[in-house]
Amino acid sequence: MSSHGTRADRGARGERDTVVFDVDGTLVDTNYHHALAWFRAFRRVGVTPPVWRIHRAIGMGGDQLVGAVAGREVEEVHGDVVRAAWAEEFAPMLDEVPAFAGARELLTETRARGYRLVLASSGKPEHVDRYLDLLDGRSLADAWTTAEDAERTKPAPDLVAAALERVDGGRAVVVGDSVWDCLAARRLGLPALAVRTGGFSADELVGAGADAVYEALPDIGADLDRLPLAPAHPR
Amino acid sequence: MSSHGTRADRGARGERDTVVFDVDGTLVDTNYHHALAWFRAFRRVGVTPPVWRIHRAIGMGGDQLVGAVAGREVEEVHGDVVRAAWAEEFAPMLDEVPAFAGARELLTETRARGYRLVLASSGKPEHVDRYLDLLDGRSLADAWTTAEDAERTKPAPDLVAAALERVDGGRAVVVGDSVWDCLAARRLGLPALAVRTGGFSADELVGAGADAVYEALPDIGADLDRLPLAPAHPR
Numbered sequence: 001m002s003s004h005g006t007r008a009d010r011g012a013r014g015e016r017d018t019v020v021f022d023v024d025g026t027l028v029d030t031n032y033h034h035a036l037a038w039f040r041a042f043r044r045v046g047v048t049p050p051v052w053r054i055h056r057a058i059g060m061g062g063d064q065l066v067g068a069v070a071g072r073e074v075e076e077v078h079g080d081v082v083r084a085a086w087a088e089e090f091a092p093m094l095d096e097v098p099a100f101a102g103a104r105e106l107l108t109e110t111r112a113r114g115y116r117l118v119l120a121s122s123g124k125p126e127h128v129d130r131y132l133d134l135l136d137g138r139s140l141a142d143a144w145t146t147a148e149d150a151e152r153t154k155p156a157p158d159l160v161a162a163a164l165e166r167v168d169g170g171r172a173v174v175v176g177d178s179v180w181d182c183l184a185a186r187r188l189g190l191p192a193l194a195v196r197t198g199g200f201s202a203d204e205l206v207g208a209g210a211d212a213v214y215e216a217l218p219d220i221g222a223d224l225d226r227l228p229l230a231p232a233h234p235r
Numbered sequence: 236m237s238s239h240g241t242r243a244d245r246g247a248r249g250e251r252d253t254v255v256f257d258v259d260g261t262l263v264d265t266n267y268h269h270a271l272a273w274f275r276a277f278r279r280v281g282v283t284p285p286v287w288r289i290h291r292a293i294g295m296g297g298d299q300l301v302g303a304v305a306g307r308e309v310e311e312v313h314g315d316v317v318r319a320a321w322a323e324e325f326a327p328m329l330d331e332v333p334a335f336a337g338a339r340e341l342l343t344e345t346r347a348r349g350y351r352l353v354l355a356s357s358g359k360p361e362h363v364d365r366y367l368d369l370l371d372g373r374s375l376a377d378a379w380t381t382a383e384d385a386e387r388t389k390p391a392p393d394l395v396a397a398a399l400e401r402v403d404g405g406r407a408v409v410v411g412d413s414v415w416d417c418l419a420a421r422r423l424g425l426p427a428l429a430v431r432t433g434g435f436s437a438d439e440l441v442g443a444g445a446d447a448v449y450e451a452l453p454d455i456g457a458d459l460d461r462l463p464l465a466p467a468h469p470r
Contacts, residue, residue, distance in 0.1 A: 036268065203436055
């Protein structure tokens with residue numbers, strides 16, 4: 001069975017032919033490291049947000065996170081300083097970030113079933129480089145993105161849209177870990193599968209529009225044959 | 236209005252006269268630091284659990300956490316090593332742990348309204364020392380505990396029971412941040428108020444038996460006059 005044949009069959013049945021994977025928190029275990037790096041970055045400018053509030057904002061773009069966590073005034077006065085500090089605080093943690101168990105296998109399986117595969121990261125290019133290494137992403141994915149590929153960050157859908165453009169559109173499903181991934185997918189009328197690996201609860205993910213919630217990546221594999229789980233038309 | 240008069244009035248009305256506060260994650264912002272410290276500790280023995288799984292187990296005793304996160308075999312082979320490593324990994328983070336905004340004010344207000352006040356921490360004595368400093372705990376609380384005051388850790392109710400013994404029992408309400416606090420309170424037939432500061436979702440806390448869920452400590456203050464929120468008899 002060639003992957004092209006599979007792809008055409010799916011198309012004929014009105015099913016999905018492309019899977020867009022979020023990377024941070026979905027394929028690599030970074031959300032808690034990011035939360036602590038942001039906490040330390042905020043403290044450098046004398047702001048002490050509760051870490052759980054930061055955690056819930058992880059997955060938004062850094063350009064939106066500072067204001068969302070600490071308010072517009074902190075963003076206006078300290079936003080760029082906090083973002084620079086975050087990069088410094090996260091840098092020494094990059095090497096301890098692992099891929100989630102089953103991540104490479106899921107990417108391999110997704111591709112073997114004929115889906116086009118896009119890794120839509122909003123991470124810094126130097127971080128995405130590391131993650132692509134961990135995931136064999138350069139050989140498995142049809143395309144990938146970094147923060148530099150979209151003007152507006154999640155929950156705006158631009159990054160997912162940019163990811164889809166890389167593979168000429170397609171009928172995609174989005175796999176992510178955060179409410180922001182689900183909201184971005186929803187704005188594009190795409191179904192979203194969510195994994196709990198980012199630390200959001202099932203309830204929070206469903207509330208943000210997830211069509212299905214999985215405990216871990218390997219649980220998605222079994223459902224690859226029955227994508228989509230949601231109607232194809234925009235909601 | 237004397238606090239004793241208030242206390243007697245409450246007794247006559249069948250209300251609560253004692254508030255037991257969990258400390259880690261509830262009054263001081265430690266859960267995410269603990270999650271990362273445990274992650275690093277596990278990796279020292281070659282085990283890489285997803286950090287979100289560790290996060291969800293924070294608030295259990297360390298004697299139970301290793302097995303709960305990584306399974307019985309890891310506990311049997313590596314349990315004590317991982318616990319020792321956790322203490323080493325957490326130590327350099329202790330100084331960056333802040334009290335949550337409003338923590339001291341809530342303790343002051345609780346006491347001013349005539350409640351007996353107990354800080355029930357299952358932390359190591361050297362950690363609890365630091366938290367008591369942050370919270371003015373020695374002057375505000377009637378009693379406090381550390382990990383050394385109970386044989387079995389949460390979700391077993393021993394620590395909360397030990398805390399209550401320190402103030403000769405009383406009709407208590409428990410304030411905590413984790414599902415384990417709620418489960419422990421429930422086993423003693425005590426109502427539990429939960430704050431989201433530990434990073435559990437409202438849904439998870441209610442599922443574990445929380446009688447009310449608050450976004451932050453200051454939100455509890457307004458409800459201090461109408462404790463309990465649950466029937467006094469054991470459920």
